[in-house]
Amino acid sequence: MAPALELLEKPVEYLPVKAVSAISTRASATVLANDIKLENTEKHQRVMNVFRAFIADLCQQYGEGHAGSPMGMAAIGIALYKYVMKYSPGNCNYFNRDRFVLSNGHACLWQYLFMHLVGVESMTLEQLKSYHSSKLDSLCPGHPEIENEGVEVTTGPLGQGLANAVGLAMATKNLAATYNKPGHELVNNMTWCMVGDACLQEGVGLEALSLAGHWKLNNLCVMFDNNAVTCDGTADVANTEDINAKMRATGFNVVDVYNGDSDVAAVTSALVAARSSEKPTFINIRTTIGFGSAKAGTADVHGAALGVDEVANVKRLFGLDPDKHFHIPQDVYEFFSDIPGRGEAHEAGWQKALAKYQEVNPVLAAEFALRVAGKMPEDWTKCIPRKEDQPTAPTASRKSAGVVTNALGGNINSFLIGTADLTPSCNVAYENKVDFQSPELRTACGLNGNYSGRYIHYGIREHAMCAISNGLAAFNKGTFIPMTSTYFVFHLYAAAAVRMAALQGLQQIHIATHDSIGVGENGPTHQPIAVAALYRAMPNVLYIRPCDAEEVAGAYIAAIQATETPTIISLSRQSLTQYPQYSSREGTIKGAYVFTEAEGGDFDVTLIGVGSEMGFAMQTRELLLKNHGIRSRVVSFPCTRLFEQQSREYKHSVLKPRAGKPTVVIEAYPSNGWERYADASVSMNSFGKSLPSKETYEHFGFAPESIAPKVKELVEEVRRDGIGILRGDFRDFNGGLRIGFGH
């Protein structure tokens, strides 16, 4: 990739650091990049001065906000936005743009102000001034939000953005390997990621960095705003590792910039070098938090305004008028005035290349166009097994899901399917899969791949797997549908990333197997008692527990149709009875449906069966009739969220709450949340046990012989005393959740 270093300032003989000499460290002089000489200029210094003063003003207006990092990162911004990054302010979404992620999201003013300076029209002065205001849907919220023009991913929870950036870089690699042809480069953008200390401390960031190094994602450049200050003081209070050595060991090319406060040339040089690196690049840029203020270099300027007097002092130090607020002189605008035109040229060039490509590679071009439009081939529905082809013998739902994944993965390039080192358990390795790997990799076991591969070995890194998936999904919504796979309990490791997917409306499918206490001898550490409660309560997540292969089919259809929503398909390790005469994909898509009415129509009780525990409901139904003459209807309830989208009429037709009969839910999780639909539960009141599958269920009362007598008693009580007695008395048949219980 050629550097974008096109327009240069007139070089000057010396760096005018007078305004900042009190703080600034040494400044390098010039840098050669691509045979073009870039020197530090007075204009750079002036732009930085104005930039920093403006940031100080923005935080001062409401007396709060994050001023320190944006002020420290001014030189980095000039290097990136003026000299290196390929983008188009007039069309922030043009497909082959460089992606930029501000992983230290609290420094968002930096990004907003540069967007304004380079000519993103929506980013007006008025918008900038709405930072921390009560303006609804401001384009300048406290952290960058994906809904806003020019923002690739929502950041804030630290480490996430860095992992997202790895996903964005992967997306480019995969598209390039799939669609680029000699002489026809459709996709070749870089991903630039700004990080602070935190992103390099958070586990999710570290996991993602390991993978970026392993995959040799040389289109990724991580820029470390090394201001050496965090909320608690200087960063060495909690971190004294040798970050450069660590990053080299992780597979990165490491470049140092010693005066990131002023040395635009050095930063530019490092960024330009990243474009031609054979490895991902890590640029360690020493900056000064709150540069220019009296408290520069301290934690006091991390998350606070400077104070009125200090803002004035900063302006004086920078040779600016302290009485002018929110002031950007015309010459500063002019400095960036070439950017929109350059951006248009980039985009036009890409459109031209695309047109040529369409002539030469019409079939691939059509698929590419579909994916650029965020669409899947319409015949994806053929990948879902027909009802008549479903198995009838007991089958683990992870196996049933594997059939669908196999078809989707084998036929549709949109699916990038990965696993956190559980290929043998998750059944997601589709036939003839090609692994996403650096083509240079030679593993000891012979399992290699290339960048067109769509099967991803994430290693034992669940959190990064899901956070990287967010980057894949955000590259261009709909171009990829990332799938992940691990045991359901480990979606707790990944929860913060799945939450970010939900918040951003990113479609993805999480294959979550081993979803019950029937996982066998792995024991209580692997039995996901409370995890479902999280995902059922999390906005914009579909958590679906299918009970058999037919419901699995429904789960996939729902997941693929939910284009703005992450879906977790929750699956069993153990074999499940198939119910071809009862189960329904259409019902699954409605979240819950009548599995079977009572024989003869009249009923005494409604049993809710859920996913891997449906068998207990059906067996209990049989036993209740045989032993006690009690007539049960059974409702299958794979997804509470989907059910809540249905009409009141539909809901009542399924649950019949006004029939004066009790409803009992059977699920091996805590009952929390089921009270909305049921009067009693057979549920878990503690963590699980290390026992074989069947014995674990029995130990906790999941057996028709244990359940039926309790239901009978409830039915009789209601017959005797009326349904009113259930109000305020939800029955946890297995006892409520206890404390001081260990397991």
Next chain:
Amino acid sequence: MAPALELLEKPVEYLPVKAVSAISTRASATVLANDIKLENTEKHQRVMNVFRAFIADLCQQYGEGHAGSPMGMAAIGIALYKYVMKYSPGNCNYFNRDRFVLSNGHACLWQYLFMHLVGVESMTLEQLKSYHSSKLDSLCPGHPEIENEGVEVTTGPLGQGLANAVGLAMATKNLAATYNKPGHELVNNMTWCMVGDACLQEGVGLEALSLAGHWKLNNLCVMFDNNAVTCDGTADVANTEDINAKMRATGFNVVDVYNGDSDVAAVTSALVAARSSEKPTFINIRTTIGFGSAKAGTADVHGAALGVDEVANVKRLFGLDPDKHFHIPQDVYEFFSDIPGRGEAHEAGWQKALAKYQEVNPVLAAEFALRVAGKMPEDWTKCIPRKEDQPTAPTASRKSAGVVTNALGGNINSFLIGTADLTPSCNVAYENKVDFQSPELRTACGLNGNYSGRYIHYGIREHAMCAISNGLAAFNKGTFIPMTSTYFVFHLYAAAAVRMAALQGLQQIHIATHDSIGVGENGPTHQPIAVAALYRAMPNVLYIRPCDAEEVAGAYIAAIQATETPTIISLSRQSLTQYPQYSSREGTIKGAYVFTEAEGGDFDVTLIGVGSEMGFAMQTRELLLKNHGIRSRVVSFPCTRLFEQQSREYKHSVLKPRAGKPTVVIEAYPSNGWERYADASVSMNSFGKSLPSKETYEHFGFAPESIAPKVKELVEEVRRDGIGILRGDFRDFNGGLRIGFGH
């Protein structure tokens, strides 16, 4: 610390590798440690052969289990259990024992079998054979469990054990710095941690390693079973970093062992060296998974039995009788027969040292004895502010909590109080705090400390913070009560660790501030919408949301009294109205209580106010009366779990579910779970917004002017049509949780 290398085998001239020559790599000859020569002997080889065959038998009996790693780690076990580790098989809990953590918990058979060989009485042959059986409460579950003798922490979810080990090593350092006096060493144990590939890939492990290096925990030794195989194939499928360089950069002393399959002497040498290192030690031990089997070195032996024929082949290769199963010859027992006596001597020595110490340092000795007994000084109650001293002006609950934390931290050595880089926000930095740091540390900001310090800067590492806290709490239950602090939303990063605390019954207090949508401009990424649902459903967790300072006091009392339970105290960033005439610590400890009855006694509706949103309930009550003549009683509901422990009578007296009147809960989380107590909710149906505190609440309908009309309508509907109409029709006043919604 002196090495425990006391008893030696007769040296032989060469290493008899004939039995394993096909697999074994090079073998070092001898090693000098503390002037004592240890050589590899035929006896070592024989013990390893028997050990490996026995593991193969154990997995074969049920045709499953993890055979590969235990077989590969045999030499490590001899080095550790025979030569280096200080412990007492007759009293696995003696206080100053070395701690051992099997972070790769699936390799548990290794630990179980060594425990048997060294003479832990409970670990019988019969127990060993119950691995993967249906025996309830087997001592040999699929992962080590803390309830069982000789197990320090429950492991299984990868990376957790490694972080626990860091906590265990910290515990030693802190006790040693607090109680050891010249000539009187009460606490000087090592912590040995076995890890596999996964623990070094998982973020939580990486975070913890950074801290161990930063703190220079030279009493920690991490032993890497580097068999280079994971479930998906060879480890290089997902990881090609230079682990030694990375560990060195992280602050570890790195030692290589090239033939960890056979070279007991080399492993022993490395372990002995770890005892006198100035840094924590990382031993990179190359082993062969499934050593001795035909599938050795492949993923096929990771999580499976070898097969009957292959077990026989292994025995033949090792010169053992293939027809003998579960056979341990007498000479192998004899090899370990010195261990119990040596352990008794260790313990007796410690008891003697303790007695001397008590003479010389009676005051410290008394405190130490109390902590060894797992108790706190009885006057901890003095640290809880008296009701009459509570503030009456609006106060953020994080500030009220700070008052209590300040007193506890300042007065009681049991409290180790940490923060994930949010000292300025969490109010947990008690007066005159001393930081837990290496005494050699010199930070740029001048914030230093020593090992007796009890304020912990965890950096931006929430997951490790909580997982390390588990190690602190597990060192000796009750000796430490770890406290952590961060924003509540980041307890999602840490959720897998908090879950492990709950599973293990480890007491700890998590200070979770910024617990509502009122966090201000940090926006939706920082507004913890669904996190509470997780912790309310998680067994053995207390999630407490106090509404004012008095309830904060109750929350701390509950947390301290719950000695087998982690507690999350959920706090506001924003100021909260204080209700001295209504709020009650005693009520808080019961989970919910009547805050105020309706004026005059009769009521139309019960409003449930929760934590940071109590103000809305009280304001709505006022407005309902003023504008509509509707009489409300208000229930404060800080903790669902505590409430569920109360009697049915108490519960009914608080909620009055049979009075025929509706109940409405007001909380800025999803309503999931409240259906048990309420008929309607003012709750969150989506993620939050980037707005100031008050405006965010208003935007989502949290304002008395929005709430009162909805409650009025409900009351009128019930008056008209009876309470029965609410059955099956839970009302989410703000709408239910939606999909495809972004935020």
